[in-house]
Amino acid sequence: MTFLTVARLGRYTAAADVLGVNHSTVSRRIAALESAMSGRVLVRTTGGWEVTALGRRAVGIAERIEGSLRDLVEGGGQDAVHGMVRVSAPDGFTATFLAPAMTTLRRTHPHLAVELLSATQRVRQNRSGVDLEIVVGRPQVLRAYATAVCSxxxxxxxxxxxxxxxxxxxxxxxxxxxxxxxxxxxxxxxxxxxxxxxxxxxxxxxxxxxxxxxxxxxxxxxxxxxxxxxxxxxxxxxxxxxxxxxxxxxxAYWAVARDEGPRNPAVAATLEAITAYIASSAASAxxxxxxxxxxxxx
Known part of the structure; x- marks a missing residue:
């Protein structure tokens, strides 16, 4: 879970704040994970820490563990659209389309938590920190699902x-x-x-x-x-x-998700809510x- 938090936030200090531990504890736990997996799971970039190919395997496993723990705490029989979805998008798109679309989505699925991260940047090859990215222009990415959202x-x-x-x-x-x-x-x-x-x-x-x-x-x-x-x-x-x-x-705005993203009920519902909101407002906006x-x- 420490690794998953760093992978999502991109910084040891931010992960330490969320987890309620200090920076050295986060560093020590990541080092222990890398020792157990016999390889690097994170690499430092100018924008923070990004996951490696080995790290992507660990992220998938960690997210399944996270989901299992959540099901254990919250009980079964709940709405499939639950948990956390993180969306990165430019400021203008976030305020005009994304925030109202997510408000509507959460009325239908109140157990879904949504985090909106404002960013006007190129799509990241290692999309560890977010479930869905909205970017300007057709993205050139590997191992990802991409679809046009609006012009x-x-x-x-x-x-x-x-x-x-x-x-x-x-x-x-x-x-x-x-x-x-x-x-x-x-x-x-x-x-x-x-x-x-x-x-x-x-x-x-x-x-x-x-x-x-x-x-x-x-x-x-x-x-x-x-x-x-x-x-x-x-x-x-x-x-x-x-x-x-x-x-x-x-x-044009494009939405990019990891390969498994569209198969995740929360990510699929998020993308559907975005496109539905844009379609409803497209004539004037x-x-x-x-x-x-x-x-x-x-």
């Missing part, structure tokens, strides 16, 4: 006040005269998000952030022109589209037409 686009937005004060660009090239609000370029880990920036001219000094919600608020405060997901930009009454029809960068943000014509 969206990055578009340009500003406030009417900003455009009145500084002028509405008439072409993509005119953006060189406007501060562009987007991710911190050096922190971008997703190639598709980086390509969107490469399609635009260099921006003068501007406000950048690792948070998409900071992009929205900075744009709404008049800091410049924001490059935003359309499901966030169109839903914000403070913003209008800029260069509508002249620029958009289409993207993802494929805007009449409900789209007003257009800022040059």
């Amino acid at each position: 969206y686009a990055l578009r340009l937005y500003a406030t009417p006040g900003y455009l009145a004060a500084y002028g509405a660009p008439g072409a993509v090239s005119d953006l060189a005269g406007h501060p562009l609000i987007y991710y911190v370029e050096s922190s971008l880990q997703v190639d598709e998000l980086d390509r969107a920036l490469q399609e635009l001219p260099d921006s003068p000094p501007s406000l950048r952030s690792t948070s998409v919600f900071a992009h929205v608020e900075a744009t709404a405060a008049g800091a410049g022109i924001g490059l935003l997901p359309d499901f966030l930009g169109d839903a914000d009454p403070r913003l209008v589209r800029v260069l509508d029809g002249a620029y958009e960068h289409p993207l 993802i494929a805007p037409s009449a409900a789209a943000a007003p257009r800022a014509d040059a």
